[in-house]
Amino acid sequence: MRRTVEEHLEVVLSAVALLPAVTVSLDDAVGRTLASPVLARVDVPLFDNSAMDGYAARLEDVAAADAEHPVTMRIVADIPAGSPVDPPLAAGEVARIMTGAPVPSAATVVIPVEDTHGGFAQSPITAIVTGAPRSEGAHIRRRGEDVRAGDEVAPAGIVVGALQATAFAASGVDRVDVRRRPRVAVISTGSELAPPGGVFARGQIPESNSILLAASCREAGADLVSVTTVTDEDAAFDAAFARAVDDLGADLVVTSGGVSAGAYEVVRSVLSDRIAFVSVAMQPGEPQAFGRVGDALVFGLPGNPVSVAMSFEAFVRPALLALQGRAELQRPTMRLPVAAGWRTKQGRRQFVPARIDRDPTGWTVRPATAGGSGSHLAAGLAQAEAYVVVPEDVATVSAGDLVDVVLLS
Structure with a gap:
């Protein structure tokens, strides 16, 4: 089965069900998605x-x-901040x-101290005014000029950041409704994978996909319930998958590797009768798997790191945001x-990790590595701050061509 990127994403999003809402303090709300609008409790x-x-x-x-x-003028009162007089x-x-x-009513x-002779030091009992305000209300912040009690401060579907939490507190709100964070299990597969800090035998490579996926899921608002690396043995993967779904109650399971049509494709071998394995018209990342097992959304991504990164951006990240009720699922x-x-x-739609050259005379974009979009060029991801999306009908991208650049931060 072959799908376009849009068709596969539509299948993914149609399987998403909103996670339940919870009420939390502002400290706990930061980084989470509002489940309902926040209304001002007081005038601001x-x-x-x-x-x-x-x-x-x-x-x-x-x-x-x-x-x-x-x-x-005669000074008859002193009003510091916080005074009720x-x-x-x-x-x-x-x-x-x-x-x-x-x-005062x-x-x-209000006459700025700069518009008086000698300022506050001139006299405790008189003020000599040397400049008149232009009109009534000068230098007075009026009650409710920002928001009135009952006004919407923020809509549902946005992420609560430091600025939003500050606005809620200033509006007299100390608790808000947010979506529960998605519980995610990451399973990286491959008998060739070894810990990155060790010594590598012939045929072994450093395991990086679990680090990529775990960090990406956290950035998308998820809680990691498990991060596991297993060999290409059915029993090992089956045990890790069952633990994620049955024991840990994962809302989403994402795997890397084992989804192609070759030998030793452990994810396909274990899950072929439970989720769909398809070809998506994208490069890198053509082999994909997706479905629902019990209450969990299950993603099977390819094994090369750049393929994993671009597949996550195209499909897994939007699903994680949709689970949280995020109003905007795509990056700017x-x-x-x-x-x-x-x-x-x-x-095939091409996804190319890229870096932006911020020349003062005009910004440009180029691939993050000299090798372009090769799915194995993992070290080049360190330079990536965006990715370029090239339509399926384009055979060559030439210097000076305008392209869509998706910003990663």
């Missing part, structure tokens, strides 16, 4: 407050003040006020000219 600002250090006054008392005709102001009276402090302006994309060309395989 909560009260009329001063935007400047200075003096709260009535505009009519100081409207004529300038450097040549200063107006002397609301002093009355008669004609010719001001209250010394600090930034963020509540403005009788005041219509921009169009950039190519710095140096390469050939593609017509009939």
